[in-house]
Amino acid sequence: MSEDSCDVAVIGGGPAGAATAVALRRKAPALSVTLVERTTYDAPRLGETLPPDVRLPLSRLGVWEGFQRDGHLASRGTSSCWGRAEPGFHDTWLSPWGPAWHLDRARFDERLSTEAFQQGARVLRATALVDSESLGRDGYRLRLARGAAGPVTLRARFVVDATGGKATFASARGARRLVSDRCFAVYGAFTLPGDAAFPTHALVEACPEGWWYSALLPGGRVVVALVGDGDSLRGLRWATPASWMHLLKQAPATRARLDVCDFSGEALVAVPVLVGRLDRPWGEQWLAVGDAACTYDPLSSQGIAKALDSALLAADALERCLRGDADALQAYESTLHSRFQAHQHTRGDYYRQEQRWPQSPFWKNRWEALPAPAAPPAQLRRPHSTEVNP
Ligand SMILES: Cc1cc2nc3c(=O)[nH]c(=O)nc-3n(C[C@H](O)[C@H](O)[C@H](O)COP(=O)(O)OP(=O)(O)OC[C@H]3O[C@@H](n4cnc5c(N)ncnc54)[C@H](O)[C@@H]3O)c2cc1C
Numbered sequence: 001m002s003e004d005s006c007d008v009a010v011i012g013g014g015p016a017g018a019a020t021a022v023a024l025r026r027k028a029p030a031l032s033v034t035l036v037e038r039t040t041y042d043a044p045r046l047g048e049t050l051p052p053d054v055r056l057p058l059s060r061l062g063v064w065e066g067f068q069r070d071g072h073l074a075s076r077g078t079s080s081c082w083g084r085a086e087p088g089f090h091d092t093w094l095s096p097w098g099p100a101w102h103l104d105r106a107r108f109d110e111r112l113s114t115e116a117f118q119q120g121a122r123v124l125r126a127t128a129l130v131d132s133e134s135l136g137r138d139g140y141r142l143r144l145a146r147g148a149a150g151p152v153t154l155r156a157r158f159v160v161d162a163t164g165g166k167a168t169f170a171s172a173r174g175a176r177r178l179v180s181d182r183c184f185a186v187y188g189a190f191t192l193p194g195d196a197a198f199p200t201h202a203l204v205e206a207c208p209e210g211w212w213y214s215a216l217l218p219g220g221r222v223v224v225a226l227v228g229d230g231d232s233l234r235g236l237r238w239a240t241p242a243s244w245m246h247l248l249k250q251a252p253a254t255r256a257r258l259d260v261c262d263f264s265g266e267a268l269v270a271v272p273v274l275v276g277r278l279d280r281p282w283g284e285q286w287l288a289v290g291d292a293a294c295t296y297d298p299l300s301s302q303g304i305a306k307a308l309d310s311a312l313l314a315a316d317a318l319e320r321c322l323r324g325d326a327d328a329l330q331a332y333e334s335t336l337h338s339r340f341q342a343h344q345h346t347r348g349d350y351y352r353q354e355q356r357w358p359q360s361p362f363w364k365n366r367w368e369a370l371p372a373p374a375a376p377p378a379q380l381r382r383p384h385s386t387e388v389n390p
Contacts (some may be wrong), residue, residue, distance in 0.1 A: 062115065
């Protein structure tokens with residue numbers, strides 16, 4: 001078994017990990033960085049709507065020009081039927097940062113990974129972290145699986161966990177995820193015939209079981225997701241699309257815009273949706289970034305932008321830490337925590353705006369779990385959420 005070494009090993013080549021590798025190499029070219037990614041970016045990835053101001057972190061990472069050449073779809077913003085049946089519209093027309101975006105997500109992630117390589121990082125695709133051994137202040141020995149090429153070990157002075165919500169490395173080091181909310185999303189795909197028109201804005205539509213999301217992607221693919229929880233979707237079966245289609249027919253705005261589309265026939269995909277954070281996003285010679293550190297509600301469409309922002313923060317903190325700044329990682333944790341708290345209050349405000357189904361388990365569960373507003377109106381006051389371990 002061969003053993004390589006590097007200053008920083010970044011585990012996970014999604015937006016957070018790839019952006020951390022890019023930012024580190026740009027900030028501290030003397031540091032050797034290895035980016036380890038389990039996939040080859042061939043399969044479709046979920047999470048595709050970006051707000052206009054994502055242009056800021058993409059510019060700081062030096063990938064904005066390339067991003068614009070990658071065929072992502074410019075979007076006029078988001079329409080929502082939330083709190084009432086009539087749609088409201090958040091138009092990006094006057095945004096100083098230009099349009100919102102609907103991504104070819106796999107291409108987006110691959111672009112960042114390729115940029116990491118071009119900035120001098122070593123990029124190992126189709127390679128997964130299997131386990132790790134602490135070497136104390138010298139860092140870690142990581143065991144990596146590389147398919148047919150056989151296992152390798154990698155020594156790293158510092159490890160960045162960017163493995164997404166599972167936080168594989170941080171969990172193995174004893175960090176625990178504090179879950180504030182737990183839902184799941186059931187995705188289906190439609191196709192748009194070549195001559196049909198479809199609005200470029202994403203649509204969010206609340207329903208008794210939760211909320212629907214739909215968006216046109218590059219290439220005429222339309223993704224449609226129902227986000228609900230274990231109570232609101234209990235007993236529904238997803239092996240065939242019948243139940244999902246039945247609920248879709250009761251969401252008038254979403255159903256209407258899909259009239260011009262054909263169901264793709266692909267199997268539905270159910271994915272967990274957790275809002276939460278690690279109890280500590282760093283430890284001896286490691287830190288967590290992106291979803292590994294904290295996950296936002298997909299209702300906000302902020303997950304990827306947050307992943308990029310936290311990558312820039314992490315690269316800065318890590319570089320300072322390796323130069324001997326003992327407070328750098330604590331400051332990183334404080335910034336992540338205050339942003340997560342702000343997100344919790346914003347999502348609380350949104351969920352409280354929807355009052356049409358007071359007896360529905362989904363909405364009751366949300367109201368009971370959300371943090372109280374800063375100055376709550378008496379009729380909306382709900383119990384404070386307590387973060388719970390899964
Ligand atoms: C239903 C749903 C809808 C969403 N919609 C949106 C949206 O519209 N807009 C938005 O901005 N955000 C959205 N999000 C959130 C967004 O997808 C995430 O916040 C974002 O992907 C976080 O990026 P990341 O790099 O931290 O993690 P990930 O994107 O999860 O990347 C983790 C990477 O690590 C790799 N990896 C995992 N384990 C290992 C291992 N052991 N070894 C090596 N590699 C490993 C994975 O292959 C992957 O590439 C949505 C999330 C959900 C659940």
